[in-house]
Amino acid sequence: MRTLTKGQIAVLAIAAALMAGVGGFGAWGTYTNAVEAFHREATAAGVVAAGEGLTLILGLVMLLRTMLGQSSPAVVRLGMWLAPVSAACVGITIAGTAREAAVYAVTPLAMSGAAEGLSFVARSVVVFTTGVDAETMRRNAxxxxxxxxxxxxxxxxxxxxxxxxxxxxxxxxxxxVGHGDAELGAGLVDVQRHRVRDGADAALASMYGAPVVERSQKDPATPRPVSATEALRAHFAGMDLDDAIRLAHDARPDAAPAELAHLLGTYDIHVDAVAVALVLGRKPAEYEVERDDADDAQQVNALPRGAKTAAIREAASSLGKDARAEDIVRAVAERHQIEVGENYVRAVLSRKPKAKRDPGNGGYA
Structure with missing residues (x-):
């Protein structure tokens, strides 16, 4: 995109100011003529608004659409011609003599011409900076x-x-076709330049007896630049899936399987995180959480064999023969931190305790 120089900006600003000044004087002249004819200022203001004002509005519409890179609608282009004509006709009708009619008809053209001139200058600036002429493109289309x-x-x-x-x-x-298209004109001039050069080369070669070197009409096709993503996509297309996963893992060793799967998807290798984890032979990550404000948990070890039975019998012995099962359960829980049920207590107490073997008597009591 080209930019305007300071000199160009200054010249355009001065030209726009002059156009606006001329348009203002034209509107003031039309207003004065209408006041002289109708003797009412409101009517005179309405005449100016209907003629020069309408032209100004249409010019602003063309200006804004040109700055946005859009072509103007047909009704706007037609209105830019009809509004000055209508203003001139109003001036002719309110004139009293032929001389006044000529003056009144020409006066509205000042503001109308200023509005059209400003819109044309804005269009020229947009075409110069962007290289896109929306009106020419619309016309050629x-x-x-x-x-x-x-x-x-x-x-x-x-x-x-x-x-x-x-x-x-x-x-x-x-x-x-192509009328007003500067790019097309430049291309045609370039083609003619090549033809003139080739013709001059052939003429000089025939005069001096040198062999004529035929030039190709078309420039050799230059390879289109390939982006890094396209090159990697083509490289991955010829690789085995496992090799592609391992290559991605080598490039991003800290990435999770899901992230590697997403990364491979950008290169047209669609695979899920489970397949990536299987190829890499990974196990699910294990985490250990430690909190400074938490108390150490009590370590619970497996009870030795017969501990519950011994605890129940010891509690029953201390409570007496009349102790109930629920009292024994409570005593076992308080003394030994062992939870037992009442039915289990009754079953233990219903069994006779095993006799201890005497090693000196062959193992029998």
Whole structure:
């Protein structure tokens, strides 16, 4: 995108100020003439607003759409012509003499011309900075559309007269194709420059007896630059899936399987996190949480064999023969921190204690 120099900006600002000044004087002149004719200021203001004001509004619409890179609608372009004409007609009708009619008809053109001039300057600035002429593109697109339509009618319409008329029309439209397109004009000039150079080369070669070197009309095709992503995508396409996963893991060793799967997806290798984990042989991560404000948990070891029975019998012996099962359960829990049920207590107490073996008597009591 090209930028305007300080000198260009200064010249454009001065030109815009002069246009606005001329338009203001024209509106003031029309207002004065209307006041002289109608003797009412409100009516005079309405006359100025309907003529020069409408032209100014349409000019601003063209200005804004041009700055946005858009073409102006047909009604706006038509209004830019009709509004000054209507203002001139109003000036002619309110004039008393032929001399006044000529003056009153010309006065509104000052503001109308200023509005059109400002919109044209804005369009020129946009075309210069962006290189895009929306109006020219719209005009050429419309011509191309009409050309295609009349060409189709000339070739396929059943009526002979319609085909002949359409053939004349598309030949007439052909001269408007590319009209005002600076890029197309530059391209055609470049083509003609090459042809003139080749012709001069051939003429000089024939004069001096040197062999003529034929030049290709088309430039050799230059390879399109390939991005790094496209190159890696093509490289991964020819690799085995396991090798691609391991290569991605080597590049990102700290990445989780899900992240590696997403990374491979950007290169058209669609795989889930489970497959990545299986290929890499990983196990699920284990975490150990330590809190400074938490008390140490009591370590619970397995009870030795017969500990519950011994605790129940010891509690029953201390409580006496009349002790109930629920009292024994409570005593075992308080003294030995062992939880037992009442039915288990009754079952233990119903069994006789085993006799201890005497080692000196062959193992029998």
């Amino acid at each position: 419309d011509v191309a559309r009409q050309l295609a339509f009349h060409r189709a009618v000339a070739e396929g319409h059943p009526g002979k007269a319609q085909r002949k008329l359409a053939r004349r029309r598309y030949w007439r439209l052909a001269r408007y």
